[in-house]
Amino acid sequence: MASSAAQIHGLGVGSGISSTSSRKPSFSFASRSVFFGQNLGKTTATFLKHTNNTSRRRYSTGPVRIVNEKVVGIDLGTTNSAVAAMEGGKPTIVTNAEGQRTTPSVVAYTKNGDRLVGQIAKRQAVVNPENTFFSVKRFIGRKMSEVDEESKQVSYKVVRDENGNVKLECPAIGKQFAAEEISAQVLRKLVDDASKFLNDKVTKAVVTVPAYFNDSQRTATKDAGRIAGLEVLRIINEPTAASLAYGFERKNNETILVFDLGGGTFDVSVLEVGDGVFEVLSTSGDTHLGGDDFDKRVVDWLAGNFKRDEGIDLLKDKQALQRLTETAEKAKMELSSLTQTNISLPFITATADGPKHIETTLTRAKFEELCSDLIDRLKTPVENSLRDAKLAFKDLDEVILVGGSTRIPAVQELVKKVYWKRSQCHCQPR
Structure with missing residues (x-):
């Protein structure tokens, strides 16, 4: 496996990057290529094709009876989620009720007690910040002592229960939710949309999770499925699912590194792929690093400048914090294709x-x-995963970039600059 054959491919959406973007920049490292902008849902869909048979047989004392059951694949993301199903023997991303291929992982409760899920919940976040729950995946299966920093980044109140577990407070209905209860509402919408799309009831699913999720987080994800009325047949690591999607029907044996930087977590996996067999050699990651952290840096910068000029701390204003967060995410996305972006927030507060x-x-x-320090933190998990696999970068044939945050140019530059010689690197339009 010569190093000159190495390629980098991008799969995925996350951290607010739209899967419908037509922007697909590419780079070339001599005979090496880099591709970005494929669809995250393909990961879940192709994994579903490999791991699930929608026909389950039930035997009775009489003739064999075959019962067809739809099994969907769900990518429950920090920022956006997607669901896929088998249609005509091929994996298909399910379009939701709003006509989109991805659904924001957002749940909100109105003053009247109505529950909103997805895009409709995201749209009203600014006027209802304390009752709009987003980035909940960062709290699932965690203790309060583990999420001190994350709890400061959201506009809703994160509290500790008597056992030290994370609870999310909802003033609108006077109730506290576990993170898996909120995630269950997102799963329920995905399954309902899938049932309508397929014209068939869906009760079983395969769900992807970050490779670095511990047992508590994996169990909580399964619990979220159970609360949503789903039987979770299997939990699969997201980097493994991505390699399955990319490596399907490949005949040559290859060593692949999956670099998965999503909205809330960073995962790295090294896999051997070939002849339909996918062997995970090592995994590493950082469950406190993702697109949300890049957004927060912009929020803190905006709030810091405003406090210096006006003497007002916007971070203490829940509504202003929500507006800053949405603006920071938008600015981050725009800077993936532009060298600068204008930020305009009229009437952010009043005196x-x-x-x-x-x-x-x-x-x-x-x-x-x-x-810059967040970019630097990406290096350690990659180096750890290679060390655990007893490999060097020259031993890799493919690097797959997964997750919307890998569209950040500085992240792409890190891969180019650190892991390949600059003399072999040049850019070309695609």
């Missing part, structure tokens, strides 16, 4: 002197400066 606004410009260089 006795009148309304206050934010009007500023964020350059890609400044964004990369704000996030």
